[in-house]
Amino acid sequence: MHILISGDSLALPRPHNPKTYDYGTETELAVNFHDTYGSLLQFGLQKLYPNAPIQVTNRAQRASTIVHIFNNLQDHLFFFQPDVFILHVGLVDCWIRPELETKQYVQIDSFISYYHSLLHYIQKKPKTKCIIIGICPTSEKMYNRYPGLDNEIKKYNLILNQADEQQFFFIDMNKHLESEPLNQYLLPDDQHLNKSGNKLIYKQTLKIIQAIIETEHGVDLLQQGHGEEAKLAFLRAFRHYPYYLEALYRILDLCTSSLNDNSTFNRIQRFYQSTHLIDSRIDDIITKHSNLHPQ
Structure with a gap:
């Protein structure tokens, strides 16, 4: 089984503070490669199915929007030919940007258009199952700093949750985080996953992949x-x-x-x-x- 992850920085290793990270002296990261949910899937599935070939390819890139993911879709979907395509997108798209006069990198109408086009191409490969990871909620501090951000996250998540349930699986991160303190799963920036957050996504995606x-x-x-x-x-x-x-x-x-x-x-x-x-x-x-x- 070949699993491919296409997404933004939430699927990648991360230092404690990217702005002050010293490549020459710092060796300890907030999330190491082996802590990412992609790496956990690779080793977890290999342990559960030792006689089955399992390959997890992580093609996530920092600052990726749905536009970047759509532009790479031909490579990721048709050339890599994954059995399971994990789509982890939306946070970069929906985040309110003061430098853009409180607009977003990808506004909702454009997000909808790209997302529907992306689903259309995935449906051309009906044997490929797609797991869509929803956007995580953030903290009250962030909601106060960026008024209206909570509603934007909800709107973009509603779009992500509109796919056909026969081929697509939506993981609603709000359901998993709403009853727990956010810092249990997110780094101090209130955006990126910590080790526990990666384990949470690993467990949710693992259930679906085992069923497949x-x-x-x-x-x-x-x-x-x-x-x-x-x-x-x-x-x-x-x-x-x-x-x-x-x-x-x-x-x-x-x-x-x-x-x-x-x-x-x-x-x-x-x-x-x-x-x-x-x-x-x-x-x-x-x-x-x-x-x-x-x-």
Whole structure:
């Protein structure tokens, strides 16, 4: 599996203070390379799947906006050909800039246009799954310094969370940070991830990637005629990340097509119907099953 990260400085190592960092004398960084979530993914996945080739390519660049990422998309998506494309963008775009008379590097209309174009090209490779990491909230100090910044972060996050849930996965960082002190996950600049913040993203992305790996393994088992083993793989995917629609579809389809496992079918059906997920394939299976097994 090849995972590629395209983003800004939040995915990169970072010194304690970039403005005063002395390249000649300072050796200790606030976030070392091996502390970044990309590096954690590389070693974590290798440990979990020692017999599977795992490659994490970190192509993030400092000060990148969605414009920079879109301009590099041909390389990153079509030439590197990742199985999982991690998109980590938005903070540089939405931050209010006093030097621009409180405007932003990429204003919302332009951000929307580039983002929709980017999604369009990713959809040309439907086997490539895309994990989109939302913009982290910042501190009251920053909100007071840059009035309206909190609303801008929310607006840009709403755009990032508009992708189709079959191929795209959005990680809402606000949900993970709103109940905790920000300095637990962010550096003193109230913008960049510290070591714990990188671990947080690592854990969230790992769940999704494990669900993708287990689902692909289940499909391989199914093609070899191992239905029960395939079901177990799909259920492992469900435990890792229960919102992965491909895994839900595979479990339900298998339970009705060959295994006749009503108990598992009903459990997954109840979960699916309790969420706001939408998948026409799953809806069709549930409708057919209901017609054959009326309550």
